[in-house]
Amino acid sequence: MDSGTPISEVPYRYDVTHRSAEVVAGWDRLGAGEESGDVVSVAGRVMLLRTQGKVAFAQLRDSSGAVQLFAQSGVTEDLDGFARLNLGDWIGARGEVVRTRRGELSVKVREWVLLAPARRSFGDKWRGVSDVETRYRQREVDLWANESSRRTLRIRSELVRALRERMWALGFVEVETPMLHVVHSGGEARPFRTHHNALGLDLFLRVAPELYLKRLVVGGFEKVFEIGRNFRNEGISPRHNPEFTMLEAYWAYADYQDVMALFEELVAGVAADVVATTELTYQGRPLDLTPPWRRATMTELISEHTGHSLSVRTPRDELAGLLASTGASVEESWGPGKLLAEYYEKTTETELWGPVFVCDFPEEVSPLARRHRDGPGLVERFEPVVAGRELGNAFSELVDPDDQRERFAAQAARRAAGDEEAMALDEEYLRAIEYGLPPTGGLGLGVDRLAMLLTDSANIREVIAFPTLRPERGEGSAQ
RNA sequence: GCGCCUCUAGCUCAACGGCAGAGCAACGGACUCUUAAUCCGCAGGUUGGGGGUUCGAAUCCCCCGGGGCGCACCA
Numbered sequence: 001m002d003s004g005t006p007i008s009e010v011p012y013r014y015d016v017t018h019r020s021a022e023v024v025a026g027w028d029r030l031g032a033g034e035e036s037g038d039v040v041s042v043a044g045r046v047m048l049l050r051t052q053g054k055v056a057f058a059q060l061r062d063s064s065g066a067v068q069l070f071a072q073s074g075v076t077e078d079l080d081g082f083a084r085l086n087l088g089d090w091i092g093a094r095g096e097v098v099r100t101r102r103g104e105l106s107v108k109v110r111e112w113v114l115l116a117p118a119r120r121s122f123g124d125k126w127r128g129v130s131d132v133e134t135r136y137r138q139r140e141v142d143l144w145a146n147e148s149s150r151r152t153l154r155i156r157s158e159l160v161r162a163l164r165e166r167m168w169a170l171g172f173v174e175v176e177t178p179m180l181h182v183v184h185s186g187g188e189a190r191p192f193r194t195h196h197n198a199l200g201l202d203l204f205l206r207v208a209p210e211l212y213l214k215r216l217v218v219g220g221f222e223k224v225f226e227i228g229r230n231f232r233n234e235g236i237s238p239r240h241n242p243e244f245t246m247l248e249a250y251w252a253y254a255d256y257q258d259v260m261a262l263f264e265e266l267v268a269g270v271a272a273d274v275v276a277t278t279e280l281t282y283q284g285r286p287l288d289l290t291p292p293w294r295r296a297t298m299t300e301l302i303s304e305h306t307g308h309s310l311s312v313r314t315p316r317d318e319l320a321g322l323l324a325s326t327g328a329s330v331e332e333s334w335g336p337g338k339l340l341a342e343y344y345e346k347t348t349e350t351e352l353w354g355p356v357f358v359c360d361f362p363e364e365v366s367p368l369a370r371r372h373r374d375g376p377g378l379v380e381r382f383e384p385v386v387a388g389r390e391l392g393n394a395f396s397e398l399v400d401p402d403d404q405r406e407r408f409a410a411q412a413a414r415r416a417a418g419d420e421e422a423m424a425l426d427e428e429y430l431r432a433i434e435y436g437l438p439p440t441g442g443l444g445l446g447v448d449r450l451a452m453l454l455t456d457s458a459n460i461r462e463v464i465a466f467p468t469l470r471p472e473r474g475e476g477s478a479q
Numbered sequence: 480g481c482g483c484c485u486c487u488a489g490c491u492c493a494a495c496g497g498c499a500g501a502g503c504a505a506c507g508g509a510c511u512c513u514u515a516a517u518c519c520g521c522a523g524g525u526u527g528g529g530g531g532u533u534c535g536a537a538u539c540c541c542c543c544g545g546g547g548c549g550c551a552c553c554a
Contacts, residue, residue, distance in 0.1 A: 033512090052517090053510040073511065087504070101512050123490040124503050126515045130491070133546045145490085189553065208554095234553055235480085244554070329551090345553095383554090390554055421552085446554045459547090470545065 010115055014092040017041045021064035023097060024105055032103040035096055042067060042107055043092040043115060045144065048125060051083040057106075058085065060093065061144075069093050070106035077111055087125060088118025088144070136467050149462075155274055156451040156463050160227060162273035163247055163447070166266055172223040172249055177212035179205060179229065185408075185423040186210035186368070189232040192242075205231035209248055210368065210442070214397060215432040217250050217440050225249035227447065238459040239389055242468045245447040254441035256380045256396040260357050263384055263394060263443055264291040267355075267450065275454050282387050282453055285353065289453075293355040293384070298344050301358060305348040312337050312362045312377035319343060333417055337362025337377060350388040357382045367407040367423060369395035386453060394443035401434045 018026070018040040030036055044062030046069075054073035059066050071082045075095075085091065093112040099105050123129035128145035135142040135149065142149045164174065180203045184191045187208030194203050209226050216224045227247050234240065251259065268278045268289045278289040296304075299311050308322065319339035320330050326346045330339070340362055352358070360372060361381040369379035380396035398404050408430070414422035451463035461467035 048515075050513050050516050051510085052513065055511040055513080057513045057516085059514085068514080070512075102514075104512085104514070106512095121489055121504050124492095124515095125490090126503065127491045131486090131546090133486090134490090136546090141490095187554090230554085232553070235551075237553085238548080240553060246554075327550095393554070444554075449554065 007117065010117075011092075011113060014043050014113065014115060015041055016043045016092070019064035020044060020060060020062045020067035023067045023107060024065065027097045027099070027105055030097065030099040030105060032099050033101045035098045035108070038097050039095060039110075040097055040107060041092060041094040042069075044090065045118075046085050046087060046089045046091060047122075047144075049083075049085055049087060054079070056083045057104075058082075060091070060107075068100075068104050068106040069095075069109050069112075070098065070100060071109045071112075076109045082109065082112060085114075086118055086121070088120070088122045089114060090116040090118075133469075136461055136469060139465055152451075152455040152457060152462055153465055155455050156447075158274045159270055159451050159454060160245075160447060162270040163227060163266070163445075166269050166273075167225045167247075167249065170223070170262075172225045172251075173221055175213070175216055175221065175224050175226055176228065177206075177209045177216075177226060179231075181206045183424050183426045183428070185426040185429065186212075187230070187232075188365075188367075188421045188423060190234055190420045192231045192233045207232050208246070208444070210444075211426055211429040213248055213250050214437060214440065214442070215429065217252050218432045218435050218437050222252035222438075223250070236468060238461075239449070239452075241448065241460050241464055244460070244464075247445040247447055248443065250397070250440050250442045252438045252440050255439065256359075256382055256394055256441055259394045259396075259441035259443050260293075260295065260382060261291075262441075263357075263392065263445070264289075264293045264355070266445070267384075267391070270450070271454060280453060280456070282456055283458055285387075287353070287355075287387060287453065289355060289386075293357055295357045295359055295382075297360045298340070298348075298358050298362075299360075301348050301352065301356075302340075302344050305351050306343075310340060310343070312340055312364075314340070333414065335364050337364025341365045349385060349390070352385045352388060354384070354386045355391070356385050358385050364410075366395065367411050368398055368404075370398045370400075371403070386449075389449065390446070391449050391453075392443060392445040394441070397437065397440040397442050399433065399437040399439060401430050404433060405430055 020042055023040055023042060027036055042060060044060045046058050047061045048059040050057045056071040058069040060069050071079055073079050076082055091112050092115055093107055093109045095107045095109040098108045122141055123145050129135060129141055182203060184204045187210065189207040191204040191207050194205060196203055208230055209228065213224055213226060225247060229243050230246050231243050236242065268291050271278045271289050280287040280289060303309050314336060316336050319336050323339050323343045324330050328342060328346050359382040360375055360378045363371060363377055363379045366379040366381050369381040372378040372380050383393050384391045408425040411422040412425055415424065448460050448463050452460060455463060457463050
């Protein structure tokens with residue numbers, strides 16, 4: 001465990017000339033037993049070490065891959081020290097690029113230096129670490145031990161980049177809006193509460209940036225987007241983390257039909273960028289993201305999956321009875337729209353493999369969406385559903401301040417009735433759209449959920465570097 | 480929040496009512512072309528914590544804690 005060098009004596013920097021993958025690719029044509037005459041410096045972590053008396057082989061891994069180090073008596077300084085390295089030690093090594101007699105491209109070490117000793121070991125050198133709790137709590141260990149974890153987080157990073165670049169290319173302007181909100185609004189969810197000392201003000205962590213983004217549209221940003229964290233004080237599940245990343249975008253002069261086309265092109269585009277195909281396999285089932293995606297109304301899909309022909313005009317008692325028959329609880333305050341949406345979620349949504357755009361939601365459950373141009377009681381809203389879950393949410397935005405005020409009032413009534421998910425009335429937002437919000441299409445896309453699809457991850461925690469867990473020692477709250 | 484499953488050495492796992500073990504890592508040693516190198520040696524544990532049943536508990540029961548899955552809530 002002790003490599004001998006006090007940590008205080010390791011160097012402050014190391015000159016790296018090549019990454020391991022560059023060595024492996026750059027001297028590809030070197031024959032077995034040949035020496036190139038080229039000297040390189042590499043650095044990384046020792047993952048395997050085979051000593052053999054006067055010679056030793058190590059696998060050095062860096063972020064690009066791995067390369068073998070070949071140490072030999074008479075060539076390598078401090079061979080004994082090299083042979084005593086521990087798995088997990090960081091070292092820098094300089095030497096000639098050679099290919100061993102057995103054909104392994106290697107750096108034949110002349111000088112090497114310990115950059116950081118590993119006081120703890122990284123698990124079984126062959127089996128790694130598989131305990132999921134260790135993998136999520138000590139992601140640094142997981143990443144060194146498991147190639148699939150490295151790949152998952154790298155794909156997530158590339159996904160975020162691809163989303164940005166495509167939005168930029170489409171002329172959307174990236175903005176940042178507050179995460180500390182005075183008013184809980186913009187999304188139906190229970191918020192986290194926090195406090196600002198100097199202002200003596202209780203604040204909410206945002207559940208969605210929606211209202212601020214639309215205020216920027218009012219301000220003249222005709223195409224805006226934000227990629228950022230939202231916080232929702234709700235249960236944790238394989239598909240839910242309390243903080244999660246959302247892409248939200250607003251597009252002036254567009255409606256939800258335009259947004260549908262944008263959504264499917266964006267998702268298919270980033271899939272092609274990141275995993276080079278739109279034809280995925282998710283959890284063993286084929287999943288084809290190639291546009292165009294199916295468009296179907298919520299009522300059509302309910303009919304397909306349950307045989308019941310329902311709508312927001314179906315008598316409330318009938319809807320309530322059907323919903324109750326699924327085992328779901330029914331609240332007295334719910335109207336037909338809410339009951340219909342609940343019934344859809346209970347019976348149909350999880351059965352949809354998709355991708356499919358579920359269109360035309362009840363107005364009752366959509367306080368920020370514009371009334372459907374030819375469907376009373378409905379709004380122009382869709383949810384893209386993939387693998388039985390929502391990948392996002394989008395609508396023709398509600399632009400009428402009077403209508404918006406009424407919708408907020410309905411939400412306020414629910415809040416008064418004890419519904420902590422209901423939005424509060426946001427006067428600042430109402431004032432903003434009184435200046436005039438043009439026809440606007442908006443969308444939200446769950447970045448973690450999309451990352452799950454692209455990495456074939458069953459659990460959202462796989463695509464979040466440090467998912468929310470209870471504290472290790474069972475202790476209480478933040479210090 | 481409720482239900483089911485799970486927790487054994489640093490890691491991966493055995494032992495499933497009868498002496499807590501193995502492989503890898505670590506530690507000591509042999510070996511000048513290895514590929515999870517090999518070989519010899521040594522050490523490693525409050526079996527998640529607490530209580531109970533029993534002649535005897537890692538094993539059965541109860542409570543507590545962490546994690547996973549499902550339900551509920553949601554993207």
